[in-house]
Amino acid sequence: MSQTRILALVGSLRAASVNRQLAEAAVQTAPEGVEITLYEGLGDIPFYNEDIDVPGAVPAAAQALRDAVAAADGVLLVTPEYNGTIPAVLKNAIDWASRPYGAGALQAKPAAVVSASISANAARWSHGDVVKALGVAGSTVVEAAHAHFGVIGERFGAAHPREDAEALTQLGASVHELVVAAQGAGVVSA
Template sequence: MSQTRLLALVGSLRAASINRQLAEAAAHTAPEGVEVTIFEGLGDIPFYNEDIDVPGQVPGSATALREAVTAADGLLLFVPEYNATIPAVLKNAIDWASRPYGDGSLKGKPTAVVSASISQNAAKWAHGDTVKSAGIAGASVVESAHLHFGSIGQRFGESHPREDAEALTELAATVRDLAEAARARVDA
C-alpha cells in the first residue's frame, strides 16, 4: 500500500497558534501509511488576482501551494474564527487552489475542516463558511471528518493539544476518516 499524503493548511499565521498546534497534533496521530504535512508559507501568498494568475506571472508562493495541493491525497483545513468567519489567509489559499476555474488543484480533493476558537461556539460559523467555500471551489468535503474545538484558551492554554488524550482521539478519527476518503478516491 502506498503512502496517503494529507496536507494541512492552517488559517492562523501566529507562531503559537492553537490551530497550528492542533495541526501538529493531527500529524502526530497519523497512522502507519498516512503522512500529514503542514504547508508553510500561506502568509507569503498574495491575495488572489486574476491579473497575475497567467502563465509566467503566477507568484512562486501560489505555485508552491498549488503544487502541494496537487501532490496531496487530501486536505485538512484548520480554521480559527476571525470576526465570525474564515480568516483571509485560508480563504485566499482556497481561491488560489481553485484556479484555473473548473480544473484547479482543489478539484475533487477530499477535504476535512477542523475549527477551533476561544469561544464556546468552537468557530462553527467559520467552519460553515470554510466548508461552503471549499465545496464551491471544487473540494470533496468529507463531512464525517469534521471536528470542532471550543474554549481552546482554557482547554489548551497550559499544554499542547498533543497532551490531551481526548483531542488526540478526535484528531486521529478525523485523520483516519479523511485518509479513507482519499484512498477511496485514488482507488476509484
C-alpha cells in the same frame, strides 16, 4: 499499499496558535502509511488577483501552494474564527488552489475541516464558511472528518493539544475519515 499524503493548511499565521498546535497534534495521529505535512508559507502568498493568475505571472508562492495541494491525496484545513468568519489567509489559499476554475488543485480533492476558537461556538461559523468555499471550489468535503474545539484558551492554555487524550482521539478520527475518503477516491499517490 502506497503512502497517503495529507496536506494541512492552518488559518492562523501566529507561531503559537492553538490552531497550529491542533494541526501539529493531527500529524502525531497519522497511522502508518500516512504522511501529514503542515504547509508553511501561506502568509507569503499575495491576495488572489486574476491579473497575475496568467501563465508566466503566477507568483512563485501561489504556484508552490497549488503544487503542494495537487501532490496531496487529501487536505486538512484547520481554522480559527476571525470576526465570525474564515481568516483571510485561508480563504486566499482556497482561492489560489481552486483556479483555474473547474480544474484547480482542489478539484475532487477530499478535504476535511477542523475548527477551534476561544468561544464555546468552536469557530462553527468559520467552519461553515470554509466548507462552503471548498464545496464551490470543487473539493469533496468529508463531513465525517470534521472536528470542533471550543474554549481553547481554557482547554489548551496550559498544555499542547498533543497532551490531551480526547483531542488526539478527535483528531485521529478526523485523519482516519479523511484518509479513508482519499483512498476510496482512488487518488492516493504512488
